[in-house]
Amino acid sequence: MIRRKPTEPTGVALFHSTSLAIRGERIARKGGLKVKLVPTPRHLSSDCGTALRFRMEDIDALRALFRASSLECDDMIPL
Amino acid sequence: MIYLDNAATSWPKPEAVLEAMTAFMRDIGANPGRSGHRLSVEAGRTVLDAREAVAELLSIRDPMRVVFGLNATDALNLAIRGTLRPGDHVVTGSMEHNSVMRPLRDLEAEGVELTVVQASPEGFMDPVDVSEAMRPGTRLVAMIHASNVVGSLLSIRDIGAIARDAGALFLVDAAQTAGCCPIDVGRDNVDLLAFTGHKGLLGPQGTGGLAFGPDVDVSRVRPLRSGGTGSRSEHEVQPDFLPDRYESGTMNGVGLAGLAAGVRYVLERGVDDIRGHEVGLVRRFIDGVRGIEGIDLYGGGDARRQTATLSINLRGEAPSDVGLALDEDHDILCRVGLHCAPAAHRTIGTFPDGTVRLSFGAFNSRGAVDAALDALRGMVGR
Numbered sequence: 001m002i003r004r005k006p007t008e009p010t011g012v013a014l015f016h017s018t019s020l021a022i023r024g025e026r027i028a029r030k031g032g033l034k035v036k037l038v039p040t041p042r043h044l045s046s047d048c049g050t051a052l053r054f055r056m057e058d059i060d061a062l063r064a065l066f067r068a069s070s071l072e073c074d075d076m077i078p079l
Numbered sequence: 080m081i082y083l084d085n086a087a088t089s090w091p092k093p094e095a096v097l098e099a100m101t102a103f104m105r106d107i108g109a110n111p112g113r114s115g116h117r118l119s120v121e122a123g124r125t126v127l128d129a130r131e132a133v134a135e136l137l138s139i140r141d142p143m144r145v146v147f148g149l150n151a152t153d154a155l156n157l158a159i160r161g162t163l164r165p166g167d168h169v170v171t172g173s174m175e176h177n178s179v180m181r182p183l184r185d186l187e188a189e190g191v192e193l194t195v196v197q198a199s200p201e202g203f204m205d206p207v208d209v210s211e212a213m214r215p216g217t218r219l220v221a222m223i224h225a226s227n228v229v230g231s232l233l234s235i236r237d238i239g240a241i242a243r244d245a246g247a248l249f250l251v252d253a254a255q256t257a258g259c260c261p262i263d264v265g266r267d268n269v270d271l272l273a274f275t276g277h278k279g280l281l282g283p284q285g286t287g288g289l290a291f292g293p294d295v296d297v298s299r300v301r302p303l304r305s306g307g308t309g310s311r312s313e314h315e316v317q318p319d320f321l322p323d324r325y326e327s328g329t330m331n332g333v334g335l336a337g338l339a340a341g342v343r344y345v346l347e348r349g350v351d352d353i354r355g356h357e358v359g360l361v362r363r364f365i366d367g368v369r370g371i372e373g374i375d376l377y378g379g380g381d382a383r384r385q386t387a388t389l390s391i392n393l394r395g396e397a398p399s400d401v402g403l404a405l406d407e408d409h410d411i412l413c414r415v416g417l418h419c420a421p422a423a424h425r426t427i428g429t430f431p432d433g434t435v436r437l438s439f440g441a442f443n444s445r446g447a448v449d450a451a452l453d454a455l456r457g458m459v460g461r
């Protein structure tokens with residue numbers, strides 16, 4: 001494992017495609033959440049190379065925002 | 080120089096379009112949607128900007144239903160060849176551009192049944208005539224929104240309702256109207272809408288696409304190309320979701336950066352404002368040209384029922400001679416001939432010589448109309 005700086009608990013949202021991941025980022029940011037697009041962690045099987053990292057405390061808010069915009073998200077996984 | 084060829088391509092472009100394209104090439108430049116690094120993501124954001132802008136303009140809720148391609152021709156080929164198979168019936172009209180007519184004639188030779196509904200000599204389509212052409216096996220109705228020859232606007236909402244009642248998909252060629260006339264894909268009963276980026280959307284050439292209405296099942300439209308999409312890379316079959324199903328190959332990132340800026344300009348100025356401006360120019364031109372003896376004006380002659388594209392002829396003169404004189408003697412650029420629409424010229428009675436087409440745009444002034452009228456007066460010797 002590469003050593004990284006310690007962070008607060010995060011998760012990633014997985015999508016079928018990068019277009020959807022980028023749209024997810026935009027919707028989350030418009031909703032005031034702190035998110036970042038990251039390469040999908042290798043151990044998670046995903047169709048798409050880009051995932052959206054979020055703070056675990058925001059998981060319900062993020063889900064609600066996606067639902068409100070009918071954005072299809074395949075999965076949300078704690079890291 | 081006065082540019083009156085906006086129906087071929089709009090010019091000039093808003094400064095923001097040039098700036099967005101330069102910024103993309105200088106500062107972003109990466110492949111949208113392929114790699115996970117920040118420049119690739121930034122390029123992906125640019126593509127999404129363009130998708131969102133077009134979706135907003137067309138009142139489409141989900142921007143993923145806007146699929147990008149090369150131009151309107153590319154989108155029309157996808158919509159036509161992707162939906163029809165031998166034995167299917169398709170309905171179109173006699174004002175169509177060759178970007179609809181030629182794919183349909185190709186497919187007719189392969190066993191698709193084609194009905195071409197006759198428009199009026201002014202270039203309008205009676206929806207009743209479309210409904211009479213419908214059959215149980217009609218799969219597609221393909222119709223131009225406004226003529227690229229005389230500007231006549233077709234009542235797409237009524238024609239769309241007829242197509243849908245019969246279970247057919249409704250395809251609209253909005254090459255001449257997107258950005259110039261209000262369009263609401265849902266309310267106008269449109270299933271598939273082909274647009275081009277370089278006319279009323281004020282973007283660069285080499286951009287355009289197909290917008291999918293909210294109710295269209297994408298399984299009804301086969302992709303014409305397959306290949307890399309940056310998604311589902313572990314699979315050797317084409318993804319089935321939008322927009323990736325139809326967007327194989329590296330996107331025109333720099334072009335879409337420009338398109339996003341062009342559409343944003345249109346949204347900020349407002350389609351209604353642009354429409355109002357163009358109606359004013361058309362009214363001024365029609366009023367002026369009617370007063371000049373020896374000029375025939377084609378189309379309906381009613382500014383509210385047409386786009387800013389007008390066709391005329393100087394009686395007894397070849398359109399090509401008139402075009403050359405406008406260019407060389409009066410510094411006015413327009414397009415003469417058949418405008419890739421032989422069926423439309425047959426309909427209005429100007430085949431095979433064609434017409435002199437003057438097409439105004441968002442950046443033409445009333446002065447440009449007056450200059451054109453003065454030039455025409457001078458040419459007929461009054």
Ligand SMILES: Cc1ncc(COP(=O)(O)O)c(C=O)c1O
Pocket residue numbers: 086087150151152153176178223225226227252254255275276287
């Ligand atoms: C009505 C119409 N349809 C389709 C097209 C094709 O557009 P493009 O050349 O961008 O593919 C044009 C313009 O050339 C047009 O005027």
